[in-house]
Amino acid sequence: MAGLESKIPVPGVKNHVVEACHHVVKALRASDNNLDANLIKLLSDLETHLSTLGMADTKKVVEDTGFSEIKKRFKEAKKVILAWEQNQSMMIFDAGFSEADLFFQALYDVQKVLSGFKALPSKTSKKEKDVYNQAAVVLDIAMLRLEKELFDVLNQYKQHVQPQHLSVSSSRGKDIVLDESFVSLDDEVIAEATDEQQILGSNNAELVDPLIIPHVKAIAKAMFACDYSQTFREAFIAVRRDALDEYTATTLEMERFSCVDVLGMQWEDLNVEMRKWTKVLKIVTQFYLPSEKQLCDNILGDFEPSSSTVCFVEISKDTVLSLLSFGEAVSLRSCQPEMLERFLGMYEVSAELLLDVVDSLFPDETGSLLRMAFHELSKKLAERTVTTFLKFKNAVATDESTRAFPGGGIHHLTRYVMNYLKLLPEYKDALNALLENIQVDDSIQEKTGQDILPSTFSPTARHLRSIVTALESTLERKAQLYSDQSLKYIFLMNNCHYMVQKVKTSELRHFFGDEWIRKHIASYQHNVTDYERATWSSVLSLLKGSSNDSAATSRERCREFCLAFDEVYKNQTRWSVPDPELRDDLHISTSVKVVQSYRGFLGRNRIGEKHVRYTCEDIERLLLDLFECLPSPRSLRSSRRR
Structure with a gap:
């Protein structure tokens, strides 16, 4: 490959240098079993690169060693590769660095045979052709073994990391539900959590165990060097796509729904799924996909630039389009006022991701389909949100009643x-x-x-x-x-x-x-x-009179006042002032006016005690019963003076 060939040194001394470097690496490994993890990774990368260099330039080796030496090496390489073919229960990675090195060295020798025949005269013997055909078969076996190894190691060592501080539980909170009559008896508003921390941080998550990265890179370099790059990409995409699908469905608990499913959902269920969708889309695009992109770059970044990008887009596409299709289906539903907050949440997330994330995740032509899908969904959600907002306002303005509350x-x-x-x-x-x-x-x-x-x-x-x-x-x-x-x-x-x-x-x-x-x-x-x-002016007017009023007239005024007060009491104890502070203020304000007027009336007119139905203290106490929203009129008999 172009990216690797540019690093190949000048032929002549290269093979000696490569062999010497192999010996140095092996000696370092053998010198200490407790090497630092970073050094182990560095040595593994170096070994893989040395093997790749060897694979890339075999013509000179053939010229120097001849067919007999190549055939001898091939037999040993074939023995190593077929041994691993028979041992399917164990991964090469688990066997340790030395065994992995032997496998890749054997693969290097097989590749020499195949490349070497291109350096020989076109007319070759039957024996030579037989070796060549055997080498082609063994190479296929080795590539199948590496493909299986890739599946096994990526599956066994995958890691699903849940972002902290952001729950996507499907448990339902209490929501204000709007029905056709705007009936909602619950005065508590359960809003979305506002203390959710930003998901996207400076460090992406490790989606696979970092210890396997050098091994996967070695597989990639070997398969690319042997012209099996497409096989590697397809296998890598399949494993990582399944991992993302599993993460979304299992860890984030986001079920896939068809358009028919969404359109037929009851509002209570749809409400839960819309809320969950805004969180899941944010986690996937701000947290998971940047980590996936980093993994692709780490493993495939040394090859042609498109390899990493193509793999990342193919890994992401199915899950991303599935999430976007849910939003598309929701946007097809009628714009009911109760959907306003959910539409707002969905639109806000889509707009935020377009601004900060989507273009950086899918910057080139390869990701244009996903970028366009995001833009189209955000546009539809914007339209539906505005329509729902205006419909909500219109529903408030046109709500009618036929009976008093x-x-x-x-x-x-x-x-x-x-x-x-x-x-x-x-x-x-x-x-x-x-x-x-x-x-x-x-x-x-x-x-x-x-x-x-x-x-x-x-x-x-x-x-x-x-x-x-x-x-x-x-x-x-x-x-x-x-x-x-x-x-x-x-x-x-x-x-x-x-x-x-x-x-x-x-x-x-x-x-x-x-x-x-x-x-x-x-x-x-x-x-x-x-x-x-409106309430007390007519009642208190009964207490007004002149100084020339007779005792009988004053007694009559007192009686009429008490009857009027009884009527107010009977009605207004059934009325409601729910706010305690407002109710107390109203009691105080009313008491000042009524009790003061009644006290003044009794002071101006000498009415016998037996003709006074309520004392000032009685009136003051009874006024405290107003606005208590009693189910039936309260009797005043127990309050009357005997």
């Missing part, structure tokens, strides 16, 4: 949307790229200043705020379904407060901005004021 609590739609939005800042770079050219109305005007974060006016921020604006409009429509005006304000207060808390306590704060938060705090506080006015 019980108790005025936090609507399932609000919980779902806000918890889902909390997941999206993790994909801000992908979203910014995808949404950059899609215009959206935004109620927050762009500003600049030292305290203004650039993320507040990014494409992601504008679109997230637009989704919440759509949610607010939908909630306003739902609020109109309440016949009780006070409950309408409780509903709006609860949902607005919930949105503010989700924004304040998450990464959403960097996208919504302080102005949005201030605006919405003022909004739910305004709802509190509207609630108090």
Whole structure:
């Protein structure tokens, strides 16, 4: 081969030099059985190279030694090779360096015979032709033995390394599931782990035991020198391709699915597989394939440049295309809103790999098919992600109800949307790229200043705020379904407060901005004021009177107030204010107004104790029962004074 022939010294003294070097190497090995591993590797590489040099230049040997000497050496070489042919239970590698050296030396002598005949006159005797034919058969036997050796040693000494800190377990976490009614009772958001460390490091993994590398290289050099390079490549590709397939299926637990399988999957199963796919694709391309490429270069790098590249691409192609075909099949499914985060994850990984990994793994024409497949998938995932994002927003904006939400609590739609939005800042770079050219109305005007974060006016921020604006409009429509005006304000207060808390306590704060938060705090506080006015203005008006009112009139006012209070109590103990802090604030605010007015009324009017149904302390205590979301009206009999 050209790469090896360029290293062959000038004929004449070369054979003596090669033989001398062989003796030096053998003497070093024999001198100490505890040689350093690096030195052993160096000696093995040197021996292999010396044998290859010998194989490459035999014409001079034939001229110097003649046919009889060649025939004698061939008989000894044949004996060694056939002995290994009969011993199939043991690998040459396991027999030790000296036995391996004898085998490769025998192969070197057989190659001399075949090459030497080219130096002899065209008219040769029958005996000479017979030796030549025998040598050709023995060479084939030796090559088959080396091919088997290659299979055995690569299989026996392969290593599957699992990247740390990155689990691809198929166990399911809790996910917010979107059904047709946006129903999700779980307020906990189980997001993807954000502490996963970067897979691609400065050091690639050892996919085979480093001790066998010199032996595999010796096999490669021998087979290439004997014009069996294609046989070596096919065997090497087959073993390493199976290893990658096994690693993906067994270690990473990524099953292969047909397009029909993917299209027919239930969402719960597809959700798990899409999540796993993003991790597996990342591990394979950032961790495993660079290690595989390094292995190919290490073993085949001394030959023509295409050998290593062709082998690596052929090893990678089947698994990579299988992974990409899963993404292609997923992109054919309808764009349901619940798929948004998964599409984002898949698109982000494909875009990241295109930018940092794919072009370096498959840089030339040989890998163009895989590069194009990556680009095509990334393009399709981008389209599906944008479509799903817009469909998600439209689903929020068009969600309709025919019945008021019980108790005025936090609507399932609000919980779902806000918890889902909390997941999206993790994909801000992908979203910014995808949404950059899609215009959206935004109620927050762009500003600049030292305290203004650039993320507040990014494409992601504008679109997230637009989704919440759509949610607010939908909630306003739902609020109109309440016949009780006070409950309408409780509903709006609860949902607005919930949105503010989700924004304040998450990464959403960097996208919504302080102005949005201030605006919405003022909004739910305004709802509190509207609630108090709608509920208590008419009740407290019963306590107003003039100083000229008679005792009978005052007693009647007190009775009417208590009846009105009873009605409020009966209704509003069934209403819901889930947030404890908001509920306490509402209790305090209401108590200040109601108890103070009631105390003033009792102080201005001397009403006999038997005509006073509730004391101020009773009213204050009963107000604490409001908004507890009781299943049925609470009786006030136990609270009445006897």
